[in-house]
Amino acid sequence: MSIFEKARELAVIHSVSSIVGWDQEVHLPPAATEYRASQLSWLAAQGHEMATSDEWKADLEAAEAADDGKDPVRTANLKEIRRQFDLATKLPVEFVSRWSKAASLAKPAWAAARKKSDFSMFAPHLETLLGLAREKAELWGYEDEPYDALLGAYERNAKTREVAALFDGMRPELAEIAAAAVAKSKEDAPRLPAGPYPVEAQQKFNRMVAAAVGFEFDAGRIDTSTHPFCTTLGPRDVRLTTRYDEADFTSSLFGVLHEAGHGMYELGLPESDFGLPSGSSVSLGIHESQSRLWENHIGRSREFWEHWYPAAREAFPALENVALDDYLRHVLRADFSPIRVEADEATYDLHILLRFEIERRMLRGEIAVADVPGAWNDLFEASFGFRPEDDAHGCLQDIHWAMGGLGYFATYTLGNINAAQLAAAARKDEAIDAAIRRAEYAPLLGWLRENVHSHGGTLDPADLMERATGRKPDTADYLAHLRSRYL
C-alpha cells in the first residue's frame, strides 16, 4: 500500500469513529456509556497504531523520495502527511499515556470544581496539564515561543505573535463596539413573544432554511443533541445537530446555520481525495470562518430576514404582531454575559481575547496557576466593566483546559476574522452581492467552494486567505462589519 492508500484507510477508521461518536451523542441509551468508551478507544488505538507505524513511515519516506514536485497537490499532501506524522511520533508513548491519564482525571475534577465553583479542586489538575502542555511544546518544537506549538496543532503554521498582534490591534475598537451595542440593546430592549415555538415547527423551518443556503440533505441530516456539533461520517455523509428552546426558535435556527456552515465546507471538499490532506479541512480557524459566515454574515443580516421573516411568521403564529425591525433587534441584541457560550456576536471576541491572554501568560510562567482566577477576573473587569460573581462564571466555565486544549480558543476569533474577510471578498463580485440581496445563496456557496473548499488542506490557512481575498488575515473587514451592524 502506498502512503496515500494508507491515508485513505486511516480515514475509514476515523470516519467509523465519527459514526460511533455521533451515535453516542444523539442516540446512546444511558446504560451503554461504559462499553461505548471501549469501542471508541479500540478504534482510536487502531488509528494511532497505523498512523505511527514503521510501515507508514517507510511508505511516507518512499513517496517523499519519489516526489518530483511536478504535481503540487501531491507535494502538498506529502508535506501535510509528514507534518501530522511528526506531530504524532514526536510524542513518546510514555508521554501520550501520561497525557491521556491526566486529561481523563482532569475532566471530572473540572466538572466537580465548576459545580461547586471551587477553583482549588481543579488547580492541581491544571498545574499538571500546564506542565504537560509545556513538555508537549518542547517535544513538538517551535519558532518563537512554546504557545506556537500548541496553537499550530489547531491552526497550521500560525504564529502566536501574529495572532497577538491581530488581537491586540482590534481590542480597543472591539470594546467600544461591544459597549455601544450593549447600551443600545439595553435602552431599546427587544422581546420575542413567549411563543409557543413548537419543536416540530422549528425543525421544519430550520430544514427549509438549511436547504435554501445549500446544505445537501441527500448527503446529510439534522438531529438533536445536548451540545450542537457537526461531524463527518463519510465524504457524502455530514451530520449536524442542534438543540431546541421552545421559548425562542432563533436558538436552534442559528445553531443550524452555524453547523450547516461547517457541514457545507466538509461537503465542498474534493470528494475523490477524502482522507488525503487535499480532501480535508485545513484548520479550525478556516472551519469556523465557514460557520460564522453563514450564521452571522448571512443569517443575522437584515436582507436575510427581509426574505425569510414572512416564512418565519407563517411557521410561528406567535410572531404575528412583531414587526421586522423589532424582530431584528432581538436577533442582534447584545449583552455583557460572563459566560462565553451565551455571548452574542458583539461581545464574543472579548471572551476569546481574555482566554488567549491568560493562556499565553500561563505558558510563559507569568501567571501561576493559583493566580489564574484573580488574573481572569481582573482582565474580565477591564473588558466587561464588572467582575464575575464566582469562578464557575469565570475561569472554570469552559471545558477546554480540562481536555488539555490550551491553544484552541484563539481559533474562534480567527474564524470571525476570516469569515468577514471572505464575505467581503466574495461580495466584491456584484453578481454574488446582488444574489445575496435576493436571498439566493448558490453564487456565494459557489465562490466559497472555489476559493476555500476546493483547496482542502493544500495551503496554510493564511495563504488560503491571501489567495481567496488578496490579503493575509487582518481585522479590517471584521471591524467594519461589526461597526456597520452595531454602531
Added chain:
Amino acid sequence: MSIFEKARELAVIHSVSSIVGWDQEVHLPPAATEYRASQLSWLAAQGHEMATSDEWKADLEAAEAADDGKDPVRTANLKEIRRQFDLATKLPVEFVSRWSKAASLAKPAWAAARKKSDFSMFAPHLETLLGLAREKAELWGYEDEPYDALLGAYERNAKTREVAALFDGMRPELAEIAAAAVAKSKEDAPRLPAGPYPVEAQQKFNRMVAAAVGFEFDAGRIDTSTHPFCTTLGPRDVRLTTRYDEADFTSSLFGVLHEAGHGMYELGLPESDFGLPSGSSVSLGIHESQSRLWENHIGRSREFWEHWYPAAREAFPALENVALDDYLRHVLRADFSPIRVEADEATYDLHILLRFEIERRMLRGEIAVADVPGAWNDLFEASFGFRPEDDAHGCLQDIHWAMGGLGYFATYTLGNINAAQLAAAARKDEAIDAAIRRAEYAPLLGWLRENVHSHGGTLDPADLMERATGRKPDTADYLAHLRSRYL
C-alpha cells in the same frame, strides 16, 4: 492476550460493525451508501483477520491444552470458540472470495429477476451458489448429509434428519389447522376500522407495551427502518426497529413485540461474558423462540388483550366501536398467502416446510435448478390448494438463497416449536401462569432468563431445551397451542 481477551476484542469489532450497520438501516443519507460499504468491509476484514490469525490459533491451542475441565463454562467456551475457528478456517481464502463474489452478483440479479418474475435471470446464480454450498459443506464436513453442515452453521449441531422428522411429523396436522383457521377467518371476516392510527400514537403505545413486557429502555431503543430488526451494539445497548402502517397499528406492535423478544434475550445474556460464547446467543432457533414467544404466545393471546385492549382504545379512538372479540378475530385472522413474510401464525410453517424440502432436495441433486419453479409450485399447491400466480410470488420471493443462505429457513419453524415448548414449561409454574393471566410478565421473563438466557451459548440448542423443559424439542406443545387457538 489470552484467547478469551482476544474473543472480547473481537466482540468490540463486531459490535462496532453493528453500530455502523444500524445507522445504515435507520439514518443513512442516500448519497452515503457507497462509502458506508467500505467502512463495513474494513471492519469485517479486521474481524476476519483476527479470528483466523496464527496468534488466535496459538492462543486457542494453549488454552485448550491448559484446560483441566474443572470449570464447565470455560470448557464450553473453548469448545465453541474452537467450533467457530474451524468453521472460519476450513474455508480457504480463495473459496471465501469466490463465495462473496457470487453472492454480491446474485443479489442484484435476484432483485431484477423477482421484479420481472423471470426465474431464468436468477437461475445461473442459483446454480453457482448451490455448487458453492455443496463445496462449503464438504469443506466443513458433516455426519449424514451435506445439508447438516449448512444447517449447523445456524443451529449448532442440529441434524437434518431430526429436523426432517419433526417437520414431516407435524405436516398433516399443521395443514389441517391452517385450513380450518383460514376457513373460519373467511366466514367470519374480521375488519379493523380504517383508522386513523397515527404513527406517533403507535410509537407511544408500542413503547408502553414493550416496557411492560420487560424491554429495558435504559439499555435500548426503538427506531424505524424498512425491514424490522434487532441488533446488539454492546452488552447494554440493544436496538429494535419496526415500521408503521397507518391503516393497522397491530403491524408495528407485533413487530415490536417480536423484536423485543430478541432484544430481551440479548439483554438477558451474562453481561460480564459479552464476547465469549457464554455471553452470546446460542442459535437462530433459540433466538427465534424468544421473539415468537412474546409475539405470539403472549401478544396474540386473549388474556393479553383483556388487559391491553382498553389502553389500545384510549390510544386509538378509531377502536371505539370495536368489541374485544371482533378485535381478536382481526389479531388471529388467517389466510393462505403465497408470500411467507405476509403469512400469519396459522399458515407460516407451511411456507418453511416447503422451503426446507426444496433446499434439501436441491442439495441432494434430486431437483435441478431449472426445475425449482415447478417443484415449488407443486409443493405449494399440495399445501395451500392453489398455485402461485408467478415466480415472484413463488420461488423468487425470498432473498435468502441470493445471499447464500441455504439452511437458514428451518430455524424459523424450530423457533416456533421451541417457543411453544418453553411457554408450556414455564406455565407449569402456577405463579408464572397466574401472573401472565394478570398481564404481569416479570415472572415469565425471570424464568426465561434463568432457563434460557443465562446459559448463553454453553449448551447445544437441543440440550438447552431439554434442560429447560425436560424434553428435546418436539412438536407436541406447538401443535397443541395451534389447535387450541385455531380449532
